[in-house]
Amino acid sequence: MSSPHPEAAPENLPATLPAPSRRRRWIGSLVALLVVLGLGGGAWWLIKRSGEPVGGRPNFGGASSTVGHAAARRMDMPILIDALGTVTPLTTITLRPQVGGVLTEVLYTEGQTVSKGQLLARIDPRPYEQALMQAQGNRVRDEAQLEAARVTLSRYRTLLTQDSIARQDVDTQAALVKQLEGTVTTDRAAEAAAKLNLDYTRVTAPVTGRIGLRTVDPGNTVTANATTGIAVITQMNPIDVQFAVPQDRVPDIQAQLAKGEPLPVKALDRVRSAVLDTGTFSTLDNVVDTSTGTVRAKARFANAGTPLFPNQFVNVQMVLRTVNAIVVPVTAVRIGPNGTFVYVVNEDRTVSVRPVKRGEATVDVVAITEGLKAGEDVVTEGGDRLKDGARVQLQGDKPAAAPRPGASGPRGPRTPGSPGGEGRRQRPAPQ
Structure with a gap:
């Protein structure tokens, strides 16, 4: 049986859902747009910051980069040829x-x-002693026969002058004498060979x-x-060291040898910490090794005390000549789009890019032929973070004191009545 009243709706549910307000939707869209703009701006700032080199912007009045430095100086710089050498004896004999x-x-x-x-x-010399005795016996026998043949030939020649013997007999005896002379010569050679074999024992x-x-x-x-x-x-004394020199250095070596000046050569140990011996350059090979572009060379060492051992590997250092030039550490010279340059440290602790022309170089220093004067400071470490005009702080300088947080500047002396001063007016105590 149906109820006369319609079924009532639940009290906690509205009969119809209200439509969202247009104003609320506009506010939500605005908030989302601000969030997107904030994220995009932060990403752009991070990308720009990561693309800049550390300390790459000139810091005028800002934080400075700490760099290593050295002063350019004038010195006599030896031009060296470094190579790996092998100790080679003058004579090696197998007994x-x-x-x-x-x-x-x-x-x-x-x-x-x-x-x-x-x-x-x-x-054991006994077999060779017997052979020598046999050779000596054969020689003595044949010498006796030769002497008898010579006496007979002399008699035949006397009878021939008296016309008492035929000339044919004289000629036959003369031939016999020559034959025996050859036999005696052979016997003497055999005796000498037997003596030599006996000496070889x-x-x-x-x-x-x-x-x-x-x-x-x-x-x-x-x-x-x-x-x-x-x-x-x-043979240990003297001894040679064989090494290779670049083919570009061959004219310089030949020019020095033409002057008659000896080229000193040092033999260093494996870690180049100790000098094993000192010698002089000896000679160059007559061909260039096409596979390496080098020429083999030799240097001779007295090797007193035998610090050099045959077939030993050593580091060779030869002084080609000595030049007087302005030098800086090798790490100070850099290569840019316009060529080689150095960072020169100015008196106000800023750096300037200075184009230079480099000359000969060693392992530690390089000669500067143009663009630098003696006494000028150049940057040796930390130059990758610098640009022209950047402010730097040298190693060993005392760092500047940082200002305290919240302080706008140095405080002057406090006067009575000033805030925080000793003469600040006290409030009267309540009665």
């Missing part, structure tokens, strides 16, 4: 036995310094030098001209 036999004695100590002609080893040092490790022990049989040999002798 190979000239005759075969049993090695009976080894008379040297491994690593010993031996002198020229010093006896180092012996090979004594192995001596052909040069003065340092002997290496032995490869054959006593009691072993050695053969003539063996590949390995008995030991190796290397």
Whole structure:
């Protein structure tokens, strides 16, 4: 049965939803636009700030960049040629036995310094002594036959003058004498060869030098001209160092050699901290290595005390010549669109870009031929943050005191009655 009254709507819900106000929509759009503009402005500021080099804008009266500096000075700068060299001995000899036999004695100590002609080893000489005796016996026999043939020839010549013998017999005897003379000559050569082989059983040092490790022990049989040999002798004093120089430096080296002036050369250790020995330039090779564009060269060292060892790698430093010039540290010279320049520190602690022309250079300093005077300060560190006219602070300068927050300037002396002064008027106490 239907109710006579229509069903009532809930009390907490309106019968119809009101339409949003036009004013509220306009305000929301305005707020959203302001937010977008704020975000865009912040992004633009960050991009602009990141695109500027640190301290790249001239700071006139603002914060200054701390830089390293050095004064340009005039000095005698040596022009050096640095290279990597290899120690090369003048003579390296492998002791190979000239005759075969049993090695009976080894008379040297491994690593010993031996002198020229010093006896180092012996090979069993008995077979060669017997061969020498046999050669001597053959020579004596043939010499006796030769002497008898010469006496017979003299008699035949006497009988020929008396017409008591045929000339043919005389000629035959003369030929026999010549034959025996040749036999005696051969016997003397065989005897000398036997003596030489006997001498080869004594192995001596052909040069003065340092002997290496032995490869054959006593009691072993050695053969003539063996590949390995008995030991190796290397001449240590003097000794050479071979290195390479750039082909562009060859005319300068030849010009100095033409003057007859020796070119000093230093041999440095692996880390270039100590000088091993000092020598003089010796010679240049006769061709340029096309793969590297360099020419091989040699320098000779006395090597007293043997600081240089054969096949050792050393750093070579050769003084080509000495020039008097204004020099600055290598880090002070920079390259820009207009060429090389330096930052010159002015008296008011600002920097100026100064174009310069560089000359010869070493590892530490470079010569300035134009654009700089002795005594001027140049920036050596921190130049990447500078521009022309930028204010700088030198290393070692006392930094300026920063103002306290909220202070507008230095305070003068307080006067009585001024705010915060000692004579500030006190309020009377209440009665």
